[in-house]
Amino acid sequence: MGISVIVMVCSAVLIHLLKASYTTGTVWVIGFFVNLILTAGSTMGMQLFLERYFQKHGEDGETGFEAWVEQWNKVQRMTRVVLAAFLLLAFCLFLVRDPDAGVVSLQNYAPNYLLFATVFLQYRVCRWVQDRWRKERVRRYVEQIRENSRTEKEEALAQALKIERESMEKVSRSDKLRMDLITNVSHDLKTPLTSVVGYLELLKKEELGDTAKDYLDVISRRVDKLKEMIESLFSLAKVSSGNVELEQEKLSMNRLIGQIFADMDDQIRKSGLKYIQWLCEEDTQIVTDHRYLYRICQNLMENTLKYSAKGTHVFVKTCVTAEDQVKLEITNTANYLMNFRKEDIVERFARGDAARTTEGNGLGLAIVSTYAEALGGTFDLRIDCDQFKAILLLPRGKLPAEL
Known part of the structure; x- marks a missing residue:
């Protein structure tokens, strides 16, 4: 409401300048202050318009960035159309400055020039506000993308770490179970294997034929190999578990x-x-x-x-x-x-x-x-x-x- 009042008052002042007979200096001084007020009004009005327009059309909604760009281009076209309309209005006022004569007046044209200058100046102000608003929205959009990306990466990393930790725990448990199994089996095999070795030694002392002795030697070598493997398994399991004292x-x-x-x-x-x-x-x-x-x-x-x-x-x-x-x-x-x-x-x-x-x-x-x-x-x-x-x-x- 306040912005509308400002625009109406400034417009009334400009129209008054067209009808009144002021000196050129007075016209430009009055025009300067009028444009200052209009600039403030245009700035606030354009910002308010952009906020409401893009809120209505969902700049951050499901339409996405492409739809936002399309709406922005539409705003630019609307701005150019408004510029053309005001220029046409200013030109018409220039032609009919003296409504009683109905012809081009030969008096002071400073108010008409001021009108054209005001239109171009306010257009540039609106474009400046639009550019600043657009840059701010793009910056926010990029930050939002980065934040979303960072959040997604952090969530993915946390999930990966969780999976890795669970996998390592499973592997650790599996290794421990395997080592326990090897240790227990190795320990359980040692006792009967020792008995086998003892009986083999007793058999070697008996009077046996050559064939039986050959078989006995083969059995002894295989038993020694098995004994060596069991001892290696037991030692490996013990060292792998960390339960070892170094001398x-x-x-x-x-x-x-x-x-x-x-x-x-x-x-x-x-x-x-x-x-x-x-x-x-x-x-x-x-x-x-x-x-x-x-x-x-x-x-x-x-x-x-x-x-x-x-x-x-x-x-x-x-x-x-x-x-x-x-x-x-x-x-x-x-x-x-x-x-x-x-x-x-x-x-x-x-x-x-x-x-x-x-x-x-x-x-x-x-x-x-x-x-x-x-x-x-x-x-x-x-x-x-x-x-x-x-x-x-x-x-x-x-x-x-x-x-």
Whole structure:
């Protein structure tokens, strides 16, 4: 209502200027103040119009952004039509300034020029208000999209984390159940297996024929293999559960390698493989558990004996890294196609030799990986065509008294 009064009063003043005889300066001074008032009224009126118009047509409703743009273009066309109408009205008033004469007046034309100037000025004011309003609405629209997108991403992330957490809990429970099962089965098998071994030893003392002795030797070897696998399963389950106490002591990696080569000398000689040792001259002393590290190195050596191509070289290398870690690398040439990943081969019971033409229970590298982690180290594999490289990294470590 107030805006309508302002427009009506200003229009009345302009019409009065057309009829009255004021000097040019007076006309422009009055016109200046009239336009100031009109500018305020146009600004408020256009803002009110835009708010009500787009609220009515649902700028943020289901019509979406495309419908909003279409309505905005319609407002622009309406503004141009209103401009044309006011220009036409101003031109008509210019022609009939003196209604008594009915012809173009030769008097002061300042009021007519003021009328045209007022129309253009108020048009620019309306366009400025529209542009400012449009930018604000677009900014709000973009922020709303970003907020919705951020909310959706946060909800999706929260859902993904929840699923991941539940999956990890299920995997953890499954691993625990599996480890418990392995531990219980291993424990339950040890007692009857010990009895079998005892009876086999008694049979060996009896007078048996050659055929019976051969059968007895085969049974003994199979029982020893089964006993070794059960012990490996039990030890692996124990270490995987974290229920293990390490006996920390100082030892040299180079000396340990020498000890293993001495212990496995007969197997190495019979293998037909040529082992080459590249042991560094630097100090390879570390603080770790001798039993677990010995088992790691022993398994890696046995792996080369089982899966290396006949007559090839096996390289055993030690060094100290820039991070002051002791590194052991064992490289061999495989006797089969290695079409597997590291993640697959270190799984329990996994074997790279799918044809199972060699002996093995699939626990060797799983034990290596699990034991290495228990010792605070890392185990990695590099496969390049038929080249198989096992890499063990162990920290130097310190005895509890040295900490």
